[in-house]
Each structure stands twice: as structure tokens, then as C-alpha cells.
Amino acid sequence: MTVLAQELWSELTPLRIRARQVAQGIYAGAHRSALRGAGVEFGGYREYVPGDDLRWLDRRSWMRHQHLLVRQFETETDRTLCLIVDASASMGFRGPGAPATKMAFASLLAAALARIALRGGDPVSLAYLAGRAAEPVGRSSGREQFERVVASLDAAKPDGDARVDRGMVDRAVAWLDRSARRGAIVVVLSDLIDLPEDAADRLSGLVSGGRVVVVVQTLSPAEADFPFEGPIRLRSLEGDTVVETDAEGARDRYLAAMAALAAKWHDAVVARGARFVRAKTTDSPARVLRDIVRAVR
Amino acid sequence: MAFVSSLALLAALLVAVPYAAHRLRRRRAEDQPFPPARLVAPLPQQTRRPSRLEDRALFASRAVAVAALAVLGATPLIRCSRLSVQRNGGASVALALVVDDSMSMRVAFAGDNGLSRLERARQGARQLLASAREGDAIAVVLAGAPARVSLAPTTDLGAAQQAIDGIVASDRSTDLEGALALARGVVSSLPQVDRRIVLLSDLADGHPDGPPLDDPGEGGGGAPVPVWIALPELRGDTTDCALLRADRRGIRVHVTVACGPGKSAAGRDVVVEDASGKALGRGSIGHGSSGEVTVLLPSDDAVPDRARLTGTDAIASDDVAPVVAEARRGAIAVVADTSGETVATGGAPIVEQALASLRADVDLRPIPAPPDRAADFADYLGVLLDDPPGLTPEQRHAFAGFLERGGVALVALGSRAAAAPLGASLDPILSRASAWVPVDRSAGADLGSAVGPLVGSVQSLADLGAERRATLDPDDARAFERLVNWTDGAPLVARRTMGRGEAWIVTLPFSVDASDLPLRPAFLAMLEGWLQVARQRATPRRSDVGTPWKFAGAGDVRVVGPQGDVSSIRDDGVARVTPSLVGRYRIAVDGQDEARVAAPDERELDLRPRPYSPAAAGARASGSRASVDASGEVALVLLGLMALEMGLRLWSRGRDGADSLAMARSDEA
Numbered sequence: 001m002t003v004l005a006q007e008l009w010s011e012l013t014p015l016r017i018r019a020r021q022v023a024q025g026i027y028a029g030a031h032r033s034a035l036r037g038a039g040v041e042f043g044g045y046r047e048y049v050p051g052d053d054l055r056w057l058d059r060r061s062w063m064r065h066q067h068l069l070v071r072q073f074e075t076e077t078d079r080t081l082c083l084i085v086d087a088s089a090s091m092g093f094r095g096p097g098a099p100a101t102k103m104a105f106a107s108l109l110a111a112a113l114a115r116i117a118l119r120g121g122d123p124v125s126l127a128y129l130a131g132r133a134a135e136p137v138g139r140s141s142g143r144e145q146f147e148r149v150v151a152s153l154d155a156a157k158p159d160g161d162a163r164v165d166r167g168m169v170d171r172a173v174a175w176l177d178r179s180a181r182r183g184a185i186v187v188v189l190s191d192l193i194d195l196p197e198d199a200a201d202r203l204s205g206l207v208s209g210g211r212v213v214v215v216v217q218t219l220s221p222a223e224a225d226f227p228f229e230g231p232i233r234l235r236s237l238e239g240d241t242v243v244e245t246d247a248e249g250a251r252d253r254y255l256a257a258m259a260a261l262a263a264k265w266h267d268a269v270v271a272r273g274a275r276f277v278r279a280k281t282t283d284s285p286a287r288v289l290r291d292i293v294r295a296v297r
Numbered sequence: 298m299a300f301v302s303s304l305a306l307l308a309a310l311l312v313a314v315p316y317a318a319h320r321l322r323r324r325r326a327e328d329q330p331f332p333p334a335r336l337v338a339p340l341p342q343q344t345r346r347p348s349r350l351e352d353r354a355l356f357a358s359r360a361v362a363v364a365a366l367a368v369l370g371a372t373p374l375i376r377c378s379r380l381s382v383q384r385n386g387g388a389s390v391a392l393a394l395v396v397d398d399s400m401s402m403r404v405a406f407a408g409d410n411g412l413s414r415l416e417r418a419r420q421g422a423r424q425l426l427a428s429a430r431e432g433d434a435i436a437v438v439l440a441g442a443p444a445r446v447s448l449a450p451t452t453d454l455g456a457a458q459q460a461i462d463g464i465v466a467s468d469r470s471t472d473l474e475g476a477l478a479l480a481r482g483v484v485s486s487l488p489q490v491d492r493r494i495v496l497l498s499d500l501a502d503g504h505p506d507g508p509p510l511d512d513p514g515e516g517g518g519g520a521p522v523p524v525w526i527a528l529p530e531l532r533g534d535t536t537d538c539a540l541l542r543a544d545r546r547g548i549r550v551h552v553t554v555a556c557g558p559g560k561s562a563a564g565r566d567v568v569v570e571d572a573s574g575k576a577l578g579r580g581s582i583g584h585g586s587s588g589e590v591t592v593l594l595p596s597d598d599a600v601p602d603r604a605r606l607t608g609t610d611a612i613a614s615d616d617v618a619p620v621v622a623e624a625r626r627g628a629i630a631v632v633a634d635t636s637g638e639t640v641a642t643g644g645a646p647i648v649e650q651a652l653a654s655l656r657a658d659v660d661l662r663p664i665p666a667p668p669d670r671a672a673d674f675a676d677y678l679g680v681l682l683d684d685p686p687g688l689t690p691e692q693r694h695a696f697a698g699f700l701e702r703g704g705v706a707l708v709a710l711g712s713r714a715a716a717a718p719l720g721a722s723l724d725p726i727l728s729r730a731s732a733w734v735p736v737d738r739s740a741g742a743d744l745g746s747a748v749g750p751l752v753g754s755v756q757s758l759a760d761l762g763a764e765r766r767a768t769l770d771p772d773d774a775r776a777f778e779r780l781v782n783w784t785d786g787a788p789l790v791a792r793r794t795m796g797r798g799e800a801w802i803v804t805l806p807f808s809v810d811a812s813d814l815p816l817r818p819a820f821l822a823m824l825e826g827w828l829q830v831a832r833q834r835a836t837p838r839r840s841d842v843g844t845p846w847k848f849a850g851a852g853d854v855r856v857v858g859p860q861g862d863v864s865s866i867r868d869d870g871v872a873r874v875t876p877s878l879v880g881r882y883r884i885a886v887d888g889q890d891e892a893r894v895a896a897p898d899e900r901e902l903d904l905r906p907r908p909y910s911p912a913a914a915g916a917r918a919s920g921s922r923a924s925v926d927a928s929g930e931v932a933l934v935l936l937g938l939m940a941l942e943m944g945l946r947l948w949s950r951g952r953d954g955a956d957s958l959a960m961a962r963s964d965e966a
Contacts, residue, residue, distance in 0.1 A: 090332035193332050223333055233327060236334035245340040257336040 086190030087131025092158030095222030130160030503900030687721025711806030750826025
């Protein structure tokens with residue numbers, strides 16, 4: 001299949017099918033719950049206290065040692081996957097050489113992650129940073145949840161200016177605080193451009209609730225490599241920034257600034273125990289997905 | 298190169314204009330969406346595009362377009378004039394295209410390298426056809442002698458195109474006046490009111506001092522038919538030399554060289570070659586424009602095939618002539634009664650002595666009686682019968698075959714012929730017996746009736762003395778062509794064509810006892826004329842190219858010319874072949890082979906054009922015009938360049954808008 005055909009395939013194929021393809025062969029694996037109680041796998045002994053279920057009293061220990069011990073079992077339980085997709089205007093940028101917009105790429109990753117989680121029996125929720133027609137999806141599991149997530153991602157359009165709407169991150173974090181329980185996995189998909197200064201702290205702060213936070217920076221190749229030549233006039237999609245410059249002369253300084261931005265986020269996120277993953281829209285979605293899954297573990 | 302052409306070519310320097318325009322083209326950088334724009338450091342002092350050559354493909358297209366326009370302006374360099382038919386009020390026209398296919402049209406056209414005048418004329422004819430419309434009547438007349446109608450008037454333009462394509466070069470002489478007369482004849486009967494004749498010729502018809510050609514003449518309805526000399530540039534001041542004939546006589550080959558006016562073949566040689574091209578002899582041409590060159594062959598056994606004129610001139614095809622050799626020394630069979638025709642001095646009969654006195658290059662063979670087998674006639678050019686007492690059936694059969702194959706007979710009728718025995722006759726020469734009757738004292742030869750070889754010596758037949766003479770049956774008399782009559786109108790000497798041969802009769806025997814005819818000079822003139830006919834039939838017949846050969850009575854005629862088979866046509870049952878090329882032709886008539894030679898017409902060597910009035914070459918003379926427009930090739934190039942520029946612009950616009958389109962797509966997504 002030619003590159004063009006692949007691009008057409010990726011653009012024309014419904015998101016649910018693409019997400020299933022990307023998620024195919026990637027498994028999150030079983031994750032143990034911190035809660036102990038009724039289960040199938042032995043988890044040790046503890047002293048009996050009144051009120052314990054007598055079904056778990058260890059008769060052999062009482063008969064041999066005259067100690068009342070209660071057997072404990074570990075149980076496999078679900079871990080909620082909370083997806084936060086940046087749907088601000090800057091995510092609608094595609095750029096030369098890119099197969100799709102950043103929003104499309106992030107949506108694909110989000111849908112694939114949802115597919116993986118739901119296949120493992122874990123519930124999934126979806127929230128947005130800005131966006132038009134971007135309806136969040138509440139925590140749930142089951143096959144229908146995947147359809148709800150995909151439908152929401154399909155309907156969402158890049159819109160909104162993070163530099164103007166300073167509360168978009170706060171609203172998303174507040175929503176997560178309410179819906180994401182302890183042990184939940186939070187995946188943030190964003191270009192991290194034009195977000196408020198405290199966005200890194202606010203998002204990485206979710207770790208404090210016993211959650212696993214993964215921040216995925218999604219950039220177009222033009223943003224990552226700055227391939228322009230000659231005199232150029234650049235206009236930002238959020239804010240009123242218009243820059244006239246010479247590409248060759250400004251390239252190094254731009255790349256340095258972009259690296260500084262990534263480093264700032266990396267440091268802020270990792271310092272709080274979260275993970276940071278960088279991706280370009282030209283990367284293989286399956287490879288990026290594996291990186292995210294690996295970061296979660 | 299003309300000054301105007303050079304000036305037009307200088308316009309190619311205008312290529313610098315698009316170059317400068319592309320170099321000086323500065324434009325403000327277009328807005329590009331870029332989310333992290335705030336991370337990009339502004340450099341306002343370098344935000345304008347530098348002065349550099351942009352859109353190289355577009356520039357190349359424009360530069361080539363300017364160069365093509367310059368070439369187009371230099372029209373003398375590239376022929377871009379086209380002939381077309383101008384219409385009066387859009388009405389249909391009747392057009393007679395007179396195309397000269399004579400030998401002079403073989404000359405290279407001065408305007409184009411490698412193109413002959415004929416090819417240029419055909420090109421012009423095609424251009425005229427291209428401008429013809431439905432309803433126009435086209436006729437094609439060829440001006441090579443004899444002028445002929447190649448295509449009768451038709452509205453089928455496809456047929457006209459085929460007729461033009463079918464015109465091939467020939468070595469014919471030129472008959473412009475005949476062709477124009479034919480053209481007037483064919484267009485005058487057409488219903489179109491607007492009738493025209495277009496002459497495509499170099500006008501070299503051998504009459505440079507003749508009257509101008511553009512006399513419009515009268516059409517059928519009384520309206521003059523204008524003549525347009527469409528391509529006056531076909532005329533050219535050039536000269537040519539040719540070999541008119543090359544005859545072998547014994548060990549020598551006599552070659553006749555002729556040149557056009559003002560041209561001398563001095564310094565050129567005549568080389569006689571055999572069939573393989575090996576030179577057998579060479580002769581130099583002295584001073585003068587024409588003359589005869591004698592080339593000595595190395596031996597009697599040499600077999601010369603052709604004579605060739607060294608050097609080059611305007612027409613190459615007439616620089617070679619086939620060598621015509623007499624096949625063998627012919628013989629004349631003489632059947633005479635020596636007992637009754639001896640003269641007082643004794644010796645051979647007087648007719649034999651007369652033939653011998655002519656010193657003709659033939660053998661005389663007295664035989665006692667005509668052969669009765671056809672094979673016995675094979676050695677004879679002619680048979681002379683002096684008062685034969687009829688022919689037996691076998692003799693008649695052999696004699697008829699001899700005449701059919703081209704033999705020549707001379708029969709003197711006398712008393713014995715009139716008293717032929719039963720079963721003997723002179724058939725097939727005479728169907729009925731002749732009579733031997735007394736001659737009135739006042740009777741004699743009719744001097745005014747003499748034609749042919751006897752014209753010069755007929756005076757000697759005055760007061761012809763004869764006691765008796767032979768008379769023919771009226772039916773037989775009508776079959777003969779009279780060369781001279783008796784005063785009462787009866788034939789004295791006559792001839793008739795029989796098959797491919799010829800039979801002569803004389804109504805007096807060749808005996809001085811019967812008349813004094815053998816003593817008259819006209820007798821020798823008659824014998825010489827008869828011998829000449831006999832010799833001509835023994836050697837290949839030479840005629841001017843374009844002169845038809847007729848084969849009366851022939852059933853199957855096959856002709857192979859210098860360039861292959863030549864088709865024959867039949868007119869009233871007579872096969873006719875017109876040689877259009879100079880050279881040797883091998884002819885098979887009913888299984889009998891013979892050779893003939895077509896020689897160039899000396900007039901065709903005069904390449905000076907016939908005068909015409911300047912109005913005939915102009916646009917108004919015929920209502921037609923030579924429209925100068927873009928030559929097809931350059932115009933197509935320009936069209937292609939325009940399409941290329943449009944394509945490049947679209948492609949460039951599409952490339953520039955690719956990002957915007959992607960943005961729009963992403964917005965929609």
C-alpha cells in the first residue's frame with residue numbers, strides 16, 4: 001500500500017476502526033488492587049478481630065497453634081482510565097508533511113487507549129481542554145462506552161484559546177478530582193502550547209490522589225523541526241501573535257525554545273511522579289501507544 | 298538574411314524582460330498558521346524575499362514564448378505563407394488547379410532546402426485545398442505535355458486531395474497554354490459564378506519571349522476566367538544541359554548534347570557506360586551550348602548501356618541517356634524478274650541498282666520468290682516485290698505475319714500482278730486483283746498531290762511516260778494513303794499500315810520497258826523514303842517524352858519503363874502508352890519484344906520563365922490571396938507554451954494552497 005493510500009485510509013476510516021487497529025496486540029495486563037478482601041489469590045494472614053467474616057478464619061492455625069488468624073486474599077480490580085484531550089485551536093494544526101492534525105492524532109491515541117482499557121474490563125472516562133462540541137464522557141465500562149468515547153472524539157472540534165480561557169485546565173482537573181478514584185490512570189494528550197503557566201503543576205498534581213498521570217505532548221513535524229525556508233510570516237492559532245522572520249535565522253532559537261518548553265513540562269511532571277511522553281503526528285500511532293502503556297506500568 | 302529578419306530575431310533579446318521581471322519580483326511573505334509562533338524570534342529586517350529568480354519553469358516558458366515570437370517575426374527564415382481562397386460574399390468557387398509536372402519542375406526550389414519546385418507546387422495546391430469548403434468545385438489540370446485533366450471538376454475534396462497527392466515528377470515538356478485552355482474549358486461548364494484558375498508553375502515552357510500568360514480568356518458564359526500565378530517564386534534563373542540522344546553506330550557512340558540558353562557544357566565530359574556502370578569510353582564537350590560528341594568504344598563486342606554527362610546542373614535526370622544501338626545490320630529482300638527487267642547494260646535489275654546507289658546501310662538480297670515460311674522473313678527489314686504474279690497461300694500467310702510484326706513491303710504492280718494465276722493473289726495487301734490498263738497520253742503524275750518523301754522530287758514525275766498502269770479496286774484504293782496520284786486521281790504511290798508494319802504500292806512496275814519511272818529522281822526518293830521507314834522499324838523508336846505511343850491492332854501491350862511498369866490505355870481499341878520519363882522502355886506487344894526510347898524535349902532545357910503581368914501574381918487578380926499567418930509549427934509551440942504557463946500557474950497555486958487546504962480539511966474534521 002502506498003503512502004498516499006495509507007493516508008487516505010487513515011483519514012477516511014472511521015475512528016473506531018482505526019483505534020481498534022492501533023490497539024490490536026497491545027495489552028495493559030492485569031493490575032492488582034490495593035484493596036484486600038474476598039478474592040481468589042491468597043494474600044497472607046492477620047489477627048482475627050471481632051466482626052471478621054468467619055468464613056475466612058483459618059481453622060488449621062487455630063487447631064495447631066491456638067491462634068485465631070484470618071486468611072486474606074488479593075483480588076484483581078479495575079483501574080479507571082481518565083483521558084484528557086486538548087481540543088484547543090492549536091490542536092487543529094496539521095503543517096507540511098503531517099498526515100493529520102494534532103487533534104486527529106490525539107483522538108486516535110485516546111480512542112485506542114480506551115479500546116485497550118475497555119478490553120481489559122477497566123472503565124474509561126473522557127474530558128477535554130477547550131474545544132467545540134467537545135462533550136465529556138462519564139466513567140463507565142463495557143462495549144458501549146467505547147462507542148460513546150469514539151462518538152465524542154468524532155464530534156469534538158478544535159476551538160478555544162487557552163490564553164484567553166485560563167480556567168480550562170482548572171475545570172478539567174476539578175472534573176477529574178470528582179470522577180477519578182484512587183489508582184486511576186490519567187492520560188493527558190496535548191501540544192502543551194499556549195497552556196497557562198500553572199497547567200503543568202495543576203495536571204501533575206493529580207498524582208497526589210494516588211493516580212497515575214501520563215502527559216503526552218503531541219506535535220506536528222513542522223512544530224518539532226521548523227522546516228521553513230526564507231522569509232516567513234507566522235501566525236499563531238491562539239492569541240494574536242504574528243511573527244515575520246527569516247526561517248534560517250530563527251530556526252535554532254525556535255528549536256531551543258521548543259526544547260525548553262518540553263523540558264519545563266518534563267521536569268514539572270516527573271518531579272510530581274507523573275510520566276512525560278513526546279510524540280509527533282508522523283510517528284506510528286501504535287509505537288506511541290506502546291510508549292504510553294509502558295509509562296503507565 | 299533580410300534586414301527585417303535580422304531585426305525580428307533581435308526581438309529575441311526581449312527575453313531579458315521576463316528575466317528582469319522575475320528577478321525583480323519581490324513579494325511579502327504570506328501568512329502561515331503556526332501554533333507556537335510566539336516561540337519564533339522575529340527578524341523584521343529580513344522579512345522581504347530577496348531578489349532572486351523565482352518560478353524557473355514559468356520563466357522558461359515565458360522566455361521560450363518570446364523566442365518563438367521572434368522566430369515567427371522572421372518569417373523569411375521559416376516559410377509561413379499559405380495560399381488560401383478568398384471568396385466574394387462567401388459564395389462557392391470553381392477552382393482549376395493547373396499544376397506543372399514538367400521536367401523543369403524537378404529543379405530545386407530556391408526557398409527550401411531539398412524541396413523541388415513540383416513539391417512546392419503540390420504544397421501550395423494542398424494549402425488551397427485546405428481552404429476549400431463544401432460546395433467548391435475543384436479540377437486538377439497537369440501542364441506537362443501533353444496537357445491533361447488529372448481530375449475532372451468535383452466537389453469531393455477528398456478526391457481532389459488524392460489527385461494532388463498522386464502528381465509525380467516527370468520529364469515532360471511544358472504546355473502551359475494547352476493546360477490553361479483545358480482549365481478554362483473545365484471550369485467554364487460549372488455552375489459556380491466565381492471561377493478561377495490557379496497556375497502553379499515555374500512558367501518555363503520554352504517560350505520566354507511568348508505573350509504573357511495571364512490572358513483571362515473567355516469562360517463558357519462569356520465571363521473571363523482570371524488566372525492567378527500563385528507561386529511566382531517558383532521561377533528561377535537557372536540553366537540545364539541534357540543528353541538528347543546517344544546512338545551507336547558500329548564502334549562509335551554519337552551523343553547529342555544540348556544546353557539551355559546561356560549555358561555551356563564546356564568542360565564536362567560524356568561517359569559511355571555499360572550496364573554495370575563501367576566506363577567504356579569518354580568524350581569531351583567542346584565550346585558551345587550544344588553539339589554532338591563521338592565516343593569511341595574499345596571494341597565491337599562492347600555493350601554500351603547509357604551515356605552520362607559528368608558534372609552537375611539544375612536537372613539530373615536528363616544527364617543520362619540510353620545508348621540506342623542498331624540490333625543488327627538489316628537486309629532488304631528483292632524479288633524481281635531479272636529476265637524482263639534487265640537494262641541494256643545487263644547486270645542486276647534496275648531496282649537493285651537503284652537501291653545500291655542509295656548506299657543505304659543495308660544488305661540487298663535478291664531472292665527468286667517471296668518466302669513461304671514466317672521464319673524466313675526474320676532477317677529482313679523489308680521485302681520489295683517487283684510485279685509479283687500473286688502469292689501462294691503459304692506465302693500470303695507468311696507475308697501477313699511479317700507485316701503484322703512490323704515488316705515493311707514495297708510492291709510494284711504490273712502486268713504479272715494483274716494476271717495472277719488462279720489461287721494466287723496479293724492478299725493481304727490487296728483484297729482484290731489489280732488491272733493492267735492502258736494509260737491515256739495526257740495522263741501523268743499529279744504534282745500537287747505529292748506528300749511525304751516524294752514532295753521534294755515530285756517535279757521529276759512530270760510527263761511520266763508509261764503505256765499501261767495498274768489500277769486498284771476502289772475498295773483497295775480507299776484503304777491506302779496516297780503519296781502521289783495520277784492526274785485522274787488514281788494512286789501512283791500509296792501506303793497503308795498493316796498491323797505494326799507498312800505496305801507501299803506503286804502502280805507501275807520497276808521496269809524501263811513498262812515506264813520511265815525508274816529513271817526519274819522521284820524513284821530514288823521513293824526508295825529512300827521506304828528504306829528509311831524500314832530502318833526505323835529495325836531500331837528502337839525514339840520520341841520525345843510525353844509523346845504517346847500507339848499500338849494499333851495490338852491485343853496485349855506491356856511496357857516497362859525506367860521506373861517499372863507503365864500502364865497503357867485504350868482509345869477506340871488502340872492501345873496507347875505515354876512515356877513520362879526519359880529513358881529506355883521495353884515493350885512487349887502480343888509477345889513480340891521491342892525497345893523504345895523517350896528523349897527529353899530540347900525546349901524544356903530553356904528554364905527562362907514565360908512573362909506575365911504582375912497583377913496575375915497579386916491578390917486581386919483572382920480574388921485569392923496569400924495570407925501570411927503564423928506557421929503551423931511555431932503557432933503550435935506558442936499554443937503549447939500558453940497551456941504550459943496556465944498549467945504551471947495552476948500547479949503553483951495548488952502547491953501554495955496545499956497547506957491552506959489541509960487546514961480547511963482539519964477544520965472540517
